[in-house]
Amino acid sequence: MEDLLCYHCGNHCDNQSITIDDKYFCCNGCKTVYEIFSENELTCYYDLEQRPGAIPQEIQGKYDYLDNAKILEKLLEFDAENKQVVNLYIPHIHCSSCIWVLENLNKLQKDIIASQVNFPKKTIRITYDSKGTSLKEVVLLLSAIGYEPYISLEDYELGKNKVDRTLLYQLAIAGFAFGNVMFLSFPEYFEVNEFWLEQYKYIFRWLMFSFSLPVVFYAAKDYFISAYKGLRSKILNIDVPIALGIMVLFLRSSVEIIFDLGTGFFDSLTGLVFFLLIGKFFQQKTYNFLSFERDFKSYFPIAVTKILPDESEEIVQIYELEKGDRLIIRNQELIPVDGVLIEGSAKIDYSFVTGESIAVKKQSGDKLFAGGRQLNGFFIMEVLNSVSQSYLTQLWSNDVFAKDKDSKFTSLTNTISKQFTIFVLSIASISTLIWLFIDPSKAMNVFTAVLIIACPCAIALAAPFTLGNLLRILGKKKCYLKNAAVIEKMAQIDTVVFDKTGTLTSTKENKISYEGIPLSKTEKVVLSNAVRVSNHPLSRMLFLWLETNKKQAVDSFEEQLGKGIIAKSGAIELRIGSLALVDAENKTNRIETAIHIAVNDEYKGRFIFKNAYRPQMKMLFSKLATQFNLSVVSGDNEGEQVYLESVLPEKVQYLFHQQPEDKLNFVKSLQDKGQKVLMIGDGLNDAGALAQSDVGISLSENINVFSPACDAILAAENFKDIETYLQISKKAIRIIKYSFMLSLCYNVIGLYFAVTGQLQPVIAAILMPLSSISIVVFTTVMTNQLGKKI
Incomplete structure (x- = not known):
């Protein structure tokens, strides 16, 4: 019988009876999965990977416990208004087709709203309509298509955070193989003819070949997978030259022992993979430490x-x-x-x-x-x-809040690594062609040595370690960035826009006075409880100034951004905010920062605020003015403009009477002129401008308010350090470029010896991870030095 493989999972088919659309399946479960994908037009799943699926297991009654409300409550992240969110650990996630089908679950079940895969952690976060489906039905669907989740009520968290030891196993296998191959190669190295007899030579060579198989097909598989996916997407990633070097070494060595042409380069091959994995293991351990320290110690200043x-x-x-x-x-x-x-x-x-x-x-x-x-x-x-x-x-950091500005941003590493990969492949090809005419016996050695010594691993490490370590350092200084890409964006900033109220002003030292008809005790209580609800800086200041301890429920509350508050308690309705909201007739709008108040449509008066500006404001603006275009935007009137002009540099632009949409449009107008804009606001009326800007920083004064639209959260006490953060971001990019130059020096020197045929592949394999480790040490030391300057 012809050896048949299952179209879905790749297992051997015991018979030819289970078939559909001229495709064979090992069991009815795999056939059913194919039919599900076919009915929902998801057969592209099989175009991404050959036989990517797993055999669905029989699960009748297995997940009945998910109907229990108490158990369900423990597993759900979110449950309200017919929306439920669950995060499931799925061990079988292993390739791009897994990600593709799992993120298209809504096509298989209409009540699934969204599904997002975290590939490194092998988890999927599913949002679904609980009115139309249930967690049990979602789990049964996943199991039916071969992606059964791991659920244990006692070990659930452990399952989600299960440690992946694949790299450790790969490193152990590569190290074991490398040691044995080197040992078996000693007779050839030292030309021990008395021992290296004909009957032992072939045994040793085939043993070396055997040891290389698990190294190439298991320990080094990630390099081949990454290179293949990159080429399939028409991208030359950094793993292309590595995979090519490993493949050339293996094929050349296999040909030599098969046709008895020599002993091959199995020592270089296993050594290359071993040292590559040492560098990768070191990178993973260090970067995991940096990420953990940020998550554990650095928290939003709220x-x-x-x-x-x-x-x-x-x-x-x-x-x-x-x-x-x-x-x-x-x-x-x-x-x-x-x-x-x-x-x-x-x-x-x-x-x-x-x-x-x-x-x-x-x-x-x-x-x-x-x-x-x-x-x-x-x-x-x-x-x-x-x-x-x-x-x-x-x-x-949820991808829900990803914006166009992120998709248009190309990191420095991606730009350089692509060009570098093309350069390496060109040098390797040209030098090999030349050596084919000079000395064909050295041509393959040269080709392999060039690919190995010029591997752009060090370039790939420079940015993650520099930016990752700086992310951690800034977190310690109470500047919390959403991700490392924000640092690269900050380095490109040439324009800084400040909101005034709550950003340039402090909520702790303002002077307030009242002008108008005195408020009754009851009206003061209602006013106090109304502004108590709001998080606008002026509301917070007024609440503290009123010092009314009596708590009274507000029957209705509406806050109109940029205008004010409409609140009702019993028979009293208050309008608190701008003069336009209060709608007072025949009242002159004086140039001042004030909150106006009307009780039951009767204008009462206004609370006048004498702003207390942050003491470091003048110094900060003086530093920024030498390098950046500066603007101040505010929803208030021009009452503070004269004072600001007297203390701030002449080049500062002022805009008042700015509604939230006006601030957004102003930022957009600057970007249309080609400027890179940093917006700094309090996260309330500035959400639109923060989202529109290239980098948005929300200033926090111990208030539990910030927006997913912002890219960073800064503690108000560190307001004076904004210029320092911008300078550090520029220096971080400089460190990355210095790392690139250091890597280039390694490569130029190494390439000279490789191209001239003086460098053996095994020596290149040792030097390459050493260069990577030196880059990691360099970037870590330099960023730590930067951190000391804050």
Whole structure:
């Protein structure tokens, strides 16, 4: 019988009876999966990889426990308004076709809204409509197509974070093979003719061939896979010359022993892979340490208002929260932990979690999930679980918030590595052709040595280690960047735009006075509780100034960005904010920073603010003015312009009466002129401008408000260091370029000896990881030196 392989999973078919569309399958399970893909027009799955699937297992009744509400609650990340989110560990994820089909689950099940694969962790985050399907049905679907998730109620977290030891196994096999091949090669090295008899020579050579097989087909497989995927996508990645070098060494050595032409280069081959993997292991260990330190120690500089037992309020860091604590969540604040709503009503935007901005209404007793944003009014909640830093970090970095500006950005490494790979392949080909005419016996050695010694691994390491270490250092200095690419973008900035209120001004030292008809005690209580709900800097200042301890529920609350607040409590309706919102007739709009107030449509007066600017503002602007174009935008009137012009450099541009959309349009107008814009705001009225800018920094003053639109969060106390951060980003790029130059020096020297035929492949294999390690040490030391300057 002809040896048949299953079209879906690649296993041998015991018979030819299970077939469809002229394709053979080993079992009805594989055939069913093919039919599912075919019916949903997903057969492109098989174009990405040959036989990528796994045999679906019989799972009847296996997941019935997922119908249990208590068990379901433990597994779900999010559950509200018919939307549920679950993160599942799937061990079988192994290739691009796995990613493709798993991220197209919505085509197999219409009630699955979105699915996102984390390939390194082998997890999938699925958002689905719980009204139309259930977690059990989702798991059954995954299992039916050969991607059964690993679910253990005791070891669930362990399963998700399961350590992948593949690299360690590959390194062990390569090291074992390299040692034995070198040992078997000694008789040839030392020409021990007394021992190297004809009957032993062939045995030793075939043993070396045998030892090389697991090295090439297992230990080095990742290089071939990466190179193949790159070429298939018409991209010359850094693994192309490595894979080519390994393949040439193996084929040349195999030909030599098969036709008895020589002993081959199995020592160089196994040595090359072994030293490559040592460099890769060192890189992985170091980079994992950097990433862990950032996730563990560096957290958003946000805090939350905690209600103490005596009913007083205290601002605390969110990682200090414990189960049972009571929190106040104000308008536009982010819910930092899972909890239960115990007082007030909530209107929650869960776009941080689901990507959908449809508001969800919650009442007392409802469960609330971390990542939701309160849109209207305030409420009091009780904490169910302590804060999960990594979870909120994941939400902030969610691909849901990826913008066009990220897709258009090309990193320095990608630009250079592509050109470098082309250069290496050209040099290798040209030098080999020349040696074919000079000395054909050395041609293959030259080709292999060039590919190995000129491997751009060091170039690939320079940026990740430089930017990754700097990400960690900046986190320690309370500047929290969304990802390493932000540093590269900051280095290109030539224009800085500042919001005024809450950014240039401080909320702690302002002077407030009241002009108008005195407010009654009841009106003051309602006013205090209305501004208590808002997170606008002026509202926070006014709340602290009023010092009204009496708490009173606000029946309705509406905050119009850039305008003010409309609140109602009992028979009293307040309009608080701009003169336009209060709509006072025959009142002159004086040039001042003020909050106007009307009670039941009767104009009462205004609270006048004498802004207290940050003490480091003048010094910061003086430093920035020598290198950047500067602008100040504000929703306030021109009342502070004269003062600002007297203390800030002449080149600063001022724009007042700016609504949120005006700020966005101003940033866009600068970008249309070719300028690279950094926007610095307080994250409230500036969300649009932060999103539009090339880099958006949200300044935080211990308020639990920031936006996924921003690229960085900066503690207000470090406002003075903005210029330093910009300079450090430019120096980081300089370090990367120095690393490239250092790598180039290695390559030029190595290429000279390789092209001239003086360098054996095994020596090249030793030198290459040493160059990579030296780049890692250089970038780490230099970035640590940069960190000391902050």
